[in-house]
Amino acid sequence: MKQSPLDQFQTTDVVDQNHCADASGLRPFISVGIPTFRRPDTIRRAIDSILHQDFSNWELVVSDDEGPEGSTWAIVTEYARAEPRIRIVENRRGRGQVENTNNAMLACTGKWIKLLHDDDWLAPGALKTFAEVSKKHPSAAFITCAANVMEEKRVKFRLAPQDRERISVYSSQQCLTDLYLVRTTRTLGIIPSTLLINRDVIHAGCLMRAHKSIPAGVDQLFFVDLARHGYMVAINDGLIFYDATNHPSITTSKNFDEVDQVTLAVKQLNWNLIEDRKHLPRPETVLRALRVARLPMRFHRQPWRATIRDAMQILRPSVMKVANQHILAYLFAIRPRLGRLLTRTR
Structure with a gap:
């Protein structure tokens, strides 16, 4: 029988087997998975936001890409000694965001896996809300939420619009189309930290992956892969805080040609998965x-030549048609930003 990705996870990576939430035979409802690399300055904030939740049926798995020799390992070990629901595992799958994220997810034992980057953190009551929604949609492939954004001088809080449903459900095809047209999934600010993923989807082999034509677009590719595995539920509340400040070990490509190449490659893959492409x-x-x-x-x-080139695109009838289909209206309705368009590099 072929091993599933979960079966292949090595439990020898766990620091303390007694801290495993599944040791008693009771799985936690939500596993929070944090992939981390050299983030002693922000990892405490992320962990504290979990400890302060008003929902208790969780475990936290931190996958450290640096290992025991790093300063982050010592910090998380300190937390794990005080809280039996916290475990730290070393990433031995291969260095980098992709494998470290997969390592964190594969080590999780809960029914649902809540990804959280080590520089982001949960809003108060976030896990309780995620749990309530997931219990109403137990077969969803994944659930996402809106994100509050911390900038250099302020925090932009996400407030649910009064004219929009708080909870929206999208079929697999609807989600793929929404991702393709950059609509609700983008206005929510979907990033890995906003995701709550059904463990069965990970068990079926839906892991973060690299692609030869999308070397820096693994997050976008992961969203498309998740949509292929089932329906999505969107929560129009800011349940996480996304750190958009210029802090150490985060770099975003300033090469807009590279951004556009990644975007096109993802759109082409997405296009091929949509069944009804007539319109x-x-x-x-x-x-x-x-x-x-x-x-x-x-x-x-x-x-300036690139700016003129891009501005001239609006004169194309096909581009005007897309604008009339609201893609630009959705994008101009929010403050444009790169966010995590490209994966982190180090």
Whole structure:
């Protein structure tokens, strides 16, 4: 019989077997998985946000990409000694965001896996809300929420619009189409930290992966892969805080041509998964529309020739058609930002 990815996880990576939440035979309802690398400055904030939740049926698994020699390992070990629901595992699958994230997810034992980057943190009551929604949608492939954004001088809180449903359900095809057209899933600010993933989906082999044509777009590719495995539930509340400040060991590509190449490659993969494409624009047209939408963000950060090139795209009838289908309206309705468009590099 073929081993599942979960079966292949080595329990020898666990620091203290007595801290395993599954040791008593009772699995936690939610496992929070934090992949970390050299983040002693922010890891405490992330862990404290979990400890202060008003929902107790959780475990926390921290996958450290640096190992016992790093300063983060000592910090998490200190937490684990005081709290039996916390475990730390060493990433031995291969260095980098992809394998470290997979290592964290594969070590989780809960019914649901809540990803959380080590520089982000949970809002008060987040796990309780996720648990309530997941109990109403036990067969969802994944659940996502909106994100509050911490900038250099302020925090932008996400408040649910009064004219929009708080909870929305999208079929697999609806989600793939929504991702393709950059609609609700983007206005929510979907990033790995907003995800609550059904463990059965991970058990079925849906892990984060790299792709030869998308070397820096693993997050976007992961969202598409999740949508392929089932339906999505969206919570229109800011349940996590996303740290968008310029803090150590985070770099975002300033090469907009690379951003556009990644976007196009993801759109092409996404396009091939959508069953009804009759009324959808081609990937190249979507990219042109996105270039126009990203002009306010790029205006002072790219050569003027590139700005003129992107502005001229709106004169194309096909791009105007996409604009009429609301892709630009959705993007201009929020403050444009790169967010985690590209994976972290180090």
